[in-house]
Amino acid sequence: MVITSKQHRQHRGTIRAMVALMTAMAMAGALSACGLGGDQGSSAGSSDHVTIAAIYPKTGLYAEYGKMFQQGFDLAKDQVNKKGGIQGKRLNIDYYDTQSDAKQDAAVAPKIASDKSVIAVVGDYSSPASSAASPIFQQAGLVHYGFNNSSPTFTNSGDHVWTPQISQKTYQEANAEAVSKRAKKISVVYIENDWGKESFQYFKEAAERLGVQIVYQSSYLPDSTDLTPILIPAKNAAPEAVVDIGYGPDGALIANTLRDKLDYKGPFFGGQETKEFLSLTGANAQGAIITGVFSATGTKDAKAKAFVKSFEDRYHTVPGNFEITAYQAIKDLAYAGEKTSPTREGIQEALSKVKDFPLYQGQGGTFRFNTKTRRADTIKPILLQVDQGKFKQIEE
C-alpha cells in the first residue's frame, strides 16, 4: 500500500491523539486516590539525621554571595555535628541553587516543603526571591529563616517567616548618631531598592531629630556604572560629610568616585564590612565609618573570635558580614532544635521562646526574637572604621 504524505500525516495525528487519550484515561484513573490537598509526606520519625535546606545563588549574578554563604553554612554544620548534632541527630544541609531568581525559588520551595526531613529553610540572598518562596514554607509549617533579608516587610508573609537581621530602625538610628557627632550638614545617597528606601527614611528621621541638616539627597540604582551625575551635586552642596546607605560594591563605587574623580576630601560614611569593599576601594576607604554587625579584626567577643579563628583555619581568609550571618543562621537553628526538638514544630516554638541565642555579631552576648515582628531587635550594631585596609571597631 502506498501511503501518500497526506495520509501519512493523518495517520501520525491519529496515533498521537490516541496516545494522548490513553494517557488522559490513565491519569483520570489515578484521580480517585489523590486530591489537591498537597503532599502528606512520610514522617521523619526515627531517622538519624535532620536537614536544613539552603536556597542560595551558587551561580549567576550573585554567585559571589552564595560562595560566602556556603562557607559559613558548612563551617557551622560541621561544628554542630562534631558536638554530637542536634539532640543526637546528624545535621545535613541540602543546597538548592536558585541564582536568587524568584521563579526558581518558587519552583524549588514545594520540593523542600514536601521533604519531611527538612526542619527549617535558610536563604535566599535577595528579598524578592526569598519572598516568592515564603508563602509555600508558611503553608507547610516550615520555618523560613531569611538571615540575609533586611527588607522591612519580609516577615509579613506569615508567622513562620523570621529574620535575625538587625531592624533598619535600630541600625540607622545608630548610624545617624555616629554621623551627628561628626557633621551637622550632610549629603546622603542611598540605594534604590526596598531596603535602601526604608533605611533612608529611618536615617533621615533620626538625623533631623539630632539636628543634622541634609543638604542633598538622592537614590541610585544598584547596577549604575557611573554615579558622578548625583555625586557632583552631592559634593557641590558643600557638606561636612557624605553618607551612603548601600552595600559593598556600590559603596566602593561611591567612595572611589568621590575621592578619585571629584577630589572630595571630607569624611565618608558608608560601605560594608566585606573583604570585597576593602579590595575595591584600596586607599580610598581610609577613614570610612560603617555602622556594621561584625568585624573579624575588631571583634571583642570570645565566641566571635573563636569563629574567626576556625574560619581562617579552614578557608585561609578573613570572614565578613555575609559569612558570619550565614554561620550564625545555622548555629541559631541548631540551638533552637537543641532547646526544643529538631522538628519543624520544635524550631518554630524555639524561635518565639528561647531567649539566649548565642550572638556572634554586634556586641556579642545573646539575643532573642521580638515575637510580634519576628525580628531580632535586641542586636545592637557596632561602629567600624577603616584604617590601613582593615576594619577597626571604634567606641563612641
Added chain:
Amino acid sequence: MVETLFSGLIHGGVYALAAVGMSLVFGVTNVANFAQGSLVAVGMMTAWWVGSSLGWGLVPTILAVVLVTGLVGLITNLLVITPLEGRQPIAALLGTVGLGQVLDNGMQLIFGSQTRPFPQLLPTHNLHALGISFGTSDLVMGLVALASMVALWAFLTYGRTGQAIRATSQDSQAALQMGVPVTSIRTIAFVIGSVLAGIAGIFIGLFKTNINPMDGNAIGMTAFVAAAIGGLGSIPGAIIGGLVLGLAEAVGVGLFGDGVHDLITFGTLLLVLILKPSGFLGRKADMGKEPMTGTLPEAARPIRLPLWANLGLAAAALATPFIFSDHLAGIGTQVAIYAIAAVGLTLISGSAGQTILGLAGPVAVGAYASALLTMRLHWPFTLSLLGAAVIAALAASLLTFPVWKLSGHYVAIATIGVGAVMVAIIRIWEPLTRGSLGLQGIPLPTFLGKPLYTQQMQYLLDLIVLLLVLAVISRIRSSHLGHVFEAIGEDGQAAWSLGIRTGAYKALAYALACGAAGIAGALLAHQYTYIDPTLFNPTMSTLILTIIVLGGMKSPTGAVIGSLILVGAPELLRILPEVRIMAYGLVLIIFIICRPQGLFSTKRRA
C-alpha cells in the same frame, strides 16, 4: 553643570566604543548581536588577568585582548553565526542570546564570581582643567574611539576587503554574484566587531574601576540602545548615539536622581526613534523588509491535531494536578504562567511577524494591576485577573501608539524601550505602586471566595487559565482577524498594497498578546504574594520570546512545550549547578541550528 556635562561625555564615550562594534556587525551581517556585551566582558576580563596577574602594561594588554577576543569572535562565528546564515535574523539573534549565556557563565567559571578592582593600566584622574578632573585614560579613550572610526571608515572606503564588506552589507545576493566571498567577508566583519568589543572592554574597565565577569549583559543592552539611537549599521552613528545617551543620562540623573535612570535611557531611545525613525544616521529601512522580524523559518507551520486529540490532551493536563506532588505542581505553576505569556506572544511574533523584545513590561503591569485591584479596591480575584489583562493591553497600546509607524528592526528595538519604560514608571509611581519597596502581602488567588493555598490548587488554576487563553488565541488565529495577522506576517508589503493597515493590526495583535502577558503577571503576583520592579527584567522578556522560538513561533501548543522545556527542565535537571545555565545556552544554540522551525512545527513543502 560643566562638570556634569563633561562626565556625561566621558561616560558616553564608553557607550560609544561598545556600540561601534555592534553597529558594524549589524550593518554587515544583519545580526543584532546580543552577545556583544559578553564579548566586551571577555576583553575586560582578559585585560584584568594580564594586567593584574601578569602585570603587563597597556600595549601588551591591548595585543592580548585583540588576540583573545578575535579568536573568540572567530570561533563563535564559525560555530554559531555562520550556520545560521540565510535564516531569518531572529535565529541569529537568539543564537547570540545563547552564546552570551555560555560566555558569561564560562567566564564566571574561569575567573570566579567576585567583583574585583581593574588594574590601573593608565592614570585615570591625573589631569585638571576648568575645575574638572580627568585622566590620561579618558584622553586615550577619546583618541581610540576617533581612531577606530577613522580607520574603519578608511578601511571600508578604500580597502578591498572593506569594499567587499560594504557590498555585502548593501546586498549580499548581488555581492555574491559579483564574486565577493560573502561568508568570509561576514566572518571578517564579525571578528573586527569582536576585537572592537574587546578594546572597548579595556576602557570600560578603566572607567568603571570595579569589574565583574557578569557585567556583559548591562553593557550589551546599553550599547544596543546607543547603536539604535545612532542608527544601526552606522559607525559614526554609534559614536553619536553613545555620546547622546551619556549626556542625556548625566543631565537627567543629575536633575532627577538615579531613580529615573531607565526612564531616561529607554525614553531617549523611544523619543529618538519617534522623531527619527531610523536613528540619527541610519539608512531608511524599506517598508516591506523587516529583517529582524518574521517567523523563524519562512516555511514552517504548526502541527495540527484533530479536535478530539486536543480535548484529550486538555483532559490529561487537567488530571495532572491531582496526581502531581507538591514539587511537580510547584514547577507546573511556573511552566503554566510562562506558557500563558508565550501563547499570547505567538499572535504578534508568530502570526503577525513582529518580534517583541520587551514583554516583561506588560507582565509587570498585569501583576501590579491585579495586586492593587485586590489590595486597594478589594476586587475579587477572578475580576482582577480580567482587569489585569485589560489594563496591560491598554497600557501597552497607549505606550506603543507611536511605535507602529516605525519599520524594520526599529519596531522590535522600540518594544525593548516600551517594556523598560513600563517598569521604570512602576518604579517611579511610588504613591500607587510603592516603587522599589515592592508590594507585600498580595492575597493568594481565590476561587468562589476560597483561597487556593496548595501548590496543586494553584497549578490547577494556572492550567485552566492557560487552556482558556489557548482556546481564545486559537479561535482568533482561525478567524478572519487571524488570517489578516497571518497575511501581514507572511508579506507585510503585499498586505499593505491590499489596503490592510498593517500598523494598526500589529498594534491590535500586540494588545492581545499584552493582555495574555497581563494575566500571566497577575497569576505570578498572587502566587508569589510579593512583587517588586526587579522581578520584571530583560531576562524575563528574552525567556518568553525564546519559549515560542523553541516551541514553534506560530504554534500556541508549541509555546506550552517550549515553556515545559525552558522553565520546567532546568528545575527537573538540578544536577551540576555550575554548568546548568551554560548547558541551557548550548541547548538553545543547538536547537536553533538543528530545528529552526521549532519543536512543534513542520516545514512547509513547496
